[in-house]
Amino acid sequence: NAGVTQTPKFRVLKTGQSMTLLCAQDMNHEYMYWYRQDPGMGLRLIHYSVGEGTTAKGEVPDGYNVSRLKKQNFLLGLESAAPSQTSVYFCASSPRAGGATDTQYFGPGTRLTVL
């Protein structure tokens, strides 16, 4: 049981390049989330999904797209990277069956630098 995994761990892009971050979870959780963390800040929600085939916008969705084609995977795409997207990206998942099952479990993060 690996929990939540993220690929890649590190990436450097040039302005205007595109890339996809992959989040995978093996806990059969319904809900998945993408957050970004900037220096000295807490995490901010980018997009989330309440189940396979669904996505919704969070607090800071501009410049990102997401897809949830399979229940266990949640992809975050940057179509045209900008230096302002330099950040550490965290994925999380949750079963959300009420009570303590609303706990979110986080992956190890992806450190992205856009030059």
Added chain:
Amino acid sequence: GIQVEQSPPDLILQEGANSTLRCNFSDSVNNLQWFHQNPWGQLINLFYIPSGTKQNGRLSATTVATERYSLLYISSSQTTDSGVYFCAVEDSGGGADGLTFGKGTHLIIQP
């Protein structure tokens, strides 16, 4: 949206000391979690505690939902407790809006 404020922003203690970290939030919540972000950046779940009191070893947490605050207690601090402690909440307005994080308390435990 809901606001989360954590205090103090920074805390430096000697090994063995006790500490109390505070989290204030601006609206009613149905999820409140405490995390420890270690020096390698990993986020570690400490507590799911939208109300009440929980304890896990040297750590304990209390949330007083009616007064909109939560406290994290660390006793007999160890150097491995160093890192950033985040409080994160989800308001009870419904839906799956994700967690709103505070800016964290940066804790340094000196040997």
